[in-house]
């Protein structure tokens with residue numbers, strides 16, 4: 001099995017609905033386009049890549065075996081042009097028409113995929129990230145390229161054989177050339193049918209991806225693993241949160257909703273971040289960074305100072321400072337979790353040493369909460385509501401600016 005096929009054997013996600021999807025965070029600049037890759041036009045001013053939802057609009061890909069069976073069935077039904085009296089002429093006319101029909105029936109769906117699968121540059125950056133996290137870099141484009149090569153090959157072989165058949169001088173010769181042509185087209189299609197199967201796998205995985213709605217204000221819980229993010233999502237959600245699965249992980253992500261004054265907000269956990277360089281991060285961590293990079297989400301950063309989560313406070317402080325600096329434009333709230341396990345964390349102890357202060361109190365202004373004994377939860381809910389209201393106003397004003405911008409440019 002080659003790399004492409006291995007990359008495509010993904011486990012379909014268990015849940016197909018949710019909120020948001022994801023992307024590999026890449027440094028700007030990117031890599032040079034590969035041979036045959038679609039290159040974004042230089043003067044492109046389209047706003048296409050500002051919207052999310054392309055995965056749900058992907059064309060349905062028919063399994064290769066069905067495309068072939070249907071094409072053969074339709075081609076065999078094609079009859080010669082009426083009025084040809086000469087038997088040899090009629091037979092070569094029938095043969096050429098059937099081969100042409102078979103070629104077209106095989107090629108039409110493939111052309112449809114080429115036209116209707118979005119080019120990478122038209123996708124929202126978050127969706128581009130999801131594609132890379134799910135299949136690996138360049139695999140999506142590669143799969144489309146292979147389908148296009150198959151389309152070209154079928155067209156060439158089909159035309160060759162139809163023309164050969166049309167040149168037959170005897171009835172038997174025309175029949176033989178028809179059979180040969182049919183066989184050859186079938187062979188060519190079968191040889192490269194993996195291209196279609198790969199595209200089918202890609203479509204299934206992308207269609208099943210949790211759906212992101214960037215216009216619904218969202219609160220993302222961020223922090224190291226086991227600090228209590230999911231527990232807080234459960235307590236903040238109005239109903240039971242939904243488990244969303246991404247094809248590149250078996251661990252679900254919790255997605256809940258908060259209803260406030262008839263407005264609907266989203267609250268979700270994110271995969272835990274570890275202390276390491278971006279290049280060493282796994283797909284789960286990359287998903288968290290993609291969310292923060294590309295989605296307009298407010299952040300509830302969770303700190304566990306109890307030692308329970310398995311990561312020392314000093315490591316948590318290092319990651320926290322990095323993430324805070326990187327995503328400082330997000331609305332933000334810091335929470336110290338599991339305070340039922342902390343002693344005197346609310347004390348008046350002051351220390352000039354940043355780490356010592358962090359170990360006792362967390363970041364300045366952090367809210368101390370416990371899911372276990374409900375300490376701080378009411379205040380947390382109020383603060384979360386304020387954050388989401390701010391987030392909603394920001395989304396509305398950005399939308400308004402975009403609309404004004406569009407009106408002005410018409």
Ligand SMILES: Nc1nc2c(ncn2[C@@H]2O[C@H](COP(=O)(O)OP(=O)(O)O)[C@@H](O)[C@H]2O)c(=O)[nH]1
Pocket residue numbers: 224225226227228229230231232269272337338339340341369370371372373
């Ligand atoms: N004592 C205590 N344990 C908690 C609290 N919140 C979460 N935990 C526990 O911490 C562990 C990790 O919690 P979880 O919400 O799964 O963390 P996540 O990995 O950040 O989502 C679980 O065993 C929880 O029961 C809390 O307020 N107090």
Ligand SMILES: [Mg+2]
Pocket residue numbers: 229230231269
């Ligand atoms: Mg969790």
